[in-house]
Amino acid sequence: MVGRFLLLLATLLALTLPARAQDFSALARYEPERSAITQQGGQTEITLGISQPVIYRVFLLAAPYRLVVDFREVNFGTSTPQELLGGADAITNLRWGAFRPGWSRMVAELDGPVQLVSSEERTEGETEIRIKLEPVPVEKFTPRKGAADSALWDLPQPAQVSNAHRRQDGARPLVVVLDPGHGGIDPGAEDGGTREADIVLGFARQLRDQLRRAGMTVVMTRDQDVFVPLETRVTVARAAGADLFVSLHADSIAEGQASGSSIYRLSDHAEDDATRKLVARHDRDDILAGVDLDGQGDQVAHVLVDLARRETQPRSLRLSQVLAGAIKGAGLHMHKHPVQGADFSVLKSPDIPSVLIELGFLSSPADRKRLQDPDWRARMAAAITRGIESWAQSDAAEAKLLRQ
Ligand SMILES: [Zn+2]
Numbered sequence: 569m570v571g572r573f574l575l576l577l578a579t580l581l582a583l584t585l586p587a588r589a590q591d592f593s594a595l596a597r598y599e600p601e602r603s604a605i606t607q608q609g610g611q612t613e614i615t616l617g618i619s620q621p622v623i624y625r626v627f628l629l630a631a632p633y634r635l636v637v638d639f640r641e642v643n644f645g646t647s648t649p650q651e652l653l654g655g656a657d658a659i660t661n662l663r664w665g666a667f668r669p670g671w672s673r674m675v676a677e678l679d680g681p682v683q684l685v686s687s688e689e690r691t692e693g694e695t696e697i698r699i700k701l702e703p704v705p706v707e708k709f710t711p712r713k714g715a716a717d718s719a720l721w722d723l724p725q726p727a728q729v730s731n732a733h734r735r736q737d738g739a740r741p742l743v744v745v746l747d748p749g750h751g752g753i754d755p756g757a758e759d760g761g762t763r764e765a766d767i768v769l770g771f772a773r774q775l776r777d778q779l780r781r782a783g784m785t786v787v788m789t790r791d792q793d794v795f796v797p798l799e800t801r802v803t804v805a806r807a808a809g810a811d812l813f814v815s816l817h818a819d820s821i822a823e824g825q826a827s828g829s830s831i832y833r834l835s836d837h838a839e840d841d842a843t844r845k846l847v848a849r850h851d852r853d854d855i856l857a858g859v860d861l862d863g864q865g866d867q868v869a870h871v872l873v874d875l876a877r878r879e880t881q882p883r884s885l886r887l888s889q890v891l892a893g894a895i896k897g898a899g900l901h902m903h904k905h906p907v908q909g910a911d912f913s914v915l916k917s918p919d920i921p922s923v924l925i926e927l928g929f930l931s932s933p934a935d936r937k938r939l940q941d942p943d944w945r946a947r948m949a950a951a952i953t954r955g956i957e958s959w960a961q962s963d964a965a966e967a968k969l970l971r972q
Contacts, residue, residue: 596622596639598664600647602696605656611685612658614676614699618642621695626687627712629858633678635701636858642672649674658682658701663856665753667795673753675858681709736811737971738964742784744956745805747815747914748772752795754853757820759930765793767939768816771927775816775949782953797859798850798913805920812887812956813922815914818939819846820931827932828903829948831892832924833884834877834916835909843910851913876918883921887959891923894955898947901928901938921963925952 602617614635623640649662659676667673678701685700736742748768750756756764769790776786787808789801796804805813821842838844885907892906903926915922927948928935938944 595641596620596643596695598642598644598647600651602694603652605652605654605659607656607658611700611702612656612682614697614701616674616697616699618695618697621689621691624689624697626684626699628682628684628710630681630709630711632855633681633709634855634858635676635678635682635684635699637674637697637699638667639672639674641670644672658703661856663753665755665795666793667752667857669792669794673795673858675753675856677856681706683708683710735967736960736964737967738961742956742960743787743809743811744779744784745787745789745808745810745813745920746772746776746779747789747801747805747813749815749817749850750853751790751793752857754795754857756853757818757930759820760933760936762930762936762940764818764820764930767818767930768927769793771939771945771949772816774945775952778949778953779956782957784956795857797857798854799859801914802917805917805922810917810920811960813914813917813920814952814956815912815922815924816927817924818927818930818935819849821846821929822931825932826903826929827935828901828906829895829928830903830905830926831888831895831907832910832912832915832926833888833907834881834911834922836911838910839905839908843908847910847912854913880917880919880921883963884915884923886963887921887956888923890959890962891925891952891955894951894958895948898951898954900944900948900951901934 597619599617599619602615604615606613606615618639622642625638627636628634629636644664649664653659653662658679660679661677662674664674665672681704682701683704685702687697687699689695689697748765748771750763750765751769752765754765756768758764769792772788773791776788779786787804787810789804790796801815802813822845823842826842832843838847888907892902896902896906910924912924915924928939930936930939
């Protein structure tokens with residue numbers, strides 16, 4: 569009963585307090601030695617020891633079955649979810665980390681439908697959060713509905729953002745949206761002690777400064793180590809009135825010896841197996857971070873989207889070719905297929921030319937070294953800036969021609 573009251577209170581507080589960047593100070597610490605996952609009589613109990621009480625909320629999501637716990641500021645430090653997970657079979661995967669500024673999230677992927685038996689925060693003595701789950705038949709599973717994820721975070725909602733956007737013709741500063749991949753609960757690729765999320769954020773800040781010096785307006789989908797759902801990244805671009813969208817990644821590829829930079833624009837499917845896996849991994853990272861894709865997909869919108877894409881796709885292709893030319897022209901190492909098509913979710917804005925740049929592959933030791941080399945980074949940022957400038961000029965000229 570107390571647990572239920574606390575949960576209700578936690579939820580109410582969570583919904584009334586907007587997340588703000590300056591609140592991100594991780595007040596409570598996760599304490600691994602007082603934490604455990606135990607299974608008894610078919611029930612699974614998650615106990616999380618924390619250094620002080622926090623506001624939190626718990627909910628379930630479907631497809632795949634997940635338990636999501638959002639906390640107001642819990643610092644997990646260097647503890648890994650794998651240590652806590654141990655051998656609990658009801659939980660197939662566990663992740664945690666920063667979610668939005670001021671908020672941390674834990675996501676447990678479950679091996680089937682469950683119900684929340686109880687959820688409570690004990691505050692007498694040492695603080696702990698205890699969550700008890702038990703398996704239920706599919707028809708009894710009640711996932712959280714609606715925009716639970718986005719309602720809380722002060723980011724634009726897809727429905728609030730208009731689609732009307734005038735194509736750039738050089739008359740005003742170009743609006744570039746930079747999208748450093750991953751972040752927070754989703755670290756992206758991890759190789760040789762390096763996290764993709766950190767590498768691409770550092771590079772994006774450098775590129776942003778260069779683009780601004782070149783007179784462009786730059787908006788970043790994230791400027792901190794926080795999680796941003798793939799759909800939100802596209803929404804941020806639309807809200808900013810982006811003239812182009814550039815997603816930055818440095819993934820790992822398990823198979824073969826991939827190295828060098830490559831640029832992706834949207835196509836119906838990836839051209840090779842390694843890229844297909846890369847696309848799938850990014851969508852899966854999003855799901856494992858607790859994004860709810862239930863109830864998406866609007867048939868009417870589909871037709872409009874296809875129409876808009878017919879104009880945007882050649883512009884995206886041209887952008888990827890010009891960028892590849894600029895990078896090659898700067899003498900920087902490129903992948904053997906420098907321009908490729910793939911169905912990355914962040915490339916799906918129907919009316920904003922969009923590309924995804926794999927700066928290099930963290931799985932390649934040579935690329936890893938380059939990605940951390942200040943000189944290489946400066947040259948790469950300069951090459952991308954030149955590429956965007958040159959694309960914008962020819963794109964503006966084309967826009968004027970079309971209008972006549
Ligand atoms: Zn990535």
